[in-house]
């Protein structure tokens with residue numbers, strides 16, 4: 136279905152198509168983005184650890200919010216990279232700044248997610264061994 140056909144289709148079809156397109160985006164990052172795969176791996180480890188250490192409900196909420204934040208930012212970073220590449224393939228200081236800012240946002244979220252992971256898990260791990 137092309138863009139023109141989509142705009143002429145019913146509201147329900149447009150709504151269903153938007154899920155399909157979002158799914159395509161998720162499929163793309165899972166298949167092609169090394170950093171996204173890394174974050175998925177780290178998230179799975181955190182969820183397994185959370186299960187083993189019996190996190191409380193509020194701790195799960197914080198963990199899941201943190202995971203969704205990092206993964207979503209990684210996808211937005213990829214979207215910004217693609218948009219910049221669409222605008223120019225030449226070297227441009229503003230293109231560099233746009234990509235570096237987007238990457239900086241992911242890095243910041245990843246650093247804070249490690250800190251949050253330490254706050255959630257370290258006391259429980261220490262309690263387990265002591």
Ligand SMILES: Nc1ncnc2c1ncn2[C@@H]1O[C@H](COP(=O)(O)OP(=O)(O)OP(=O)(O)O)[C@@H](O)[C@H]1O
Pocket residue numbers: 170216223224225226227228230231232234235238
């Ligand atoms: N058109 C451009 N002009 C100037 N600098 C650019 C340009 N494209 C990329 N860069 C610089 O090169 C870096 C790497 O860009 P690239 O597009 O390869 O993304 P990347 O860092 O490989 O992303 P990822 O590893 O998340 O896939 C950018 O962070 C930016 O600093």
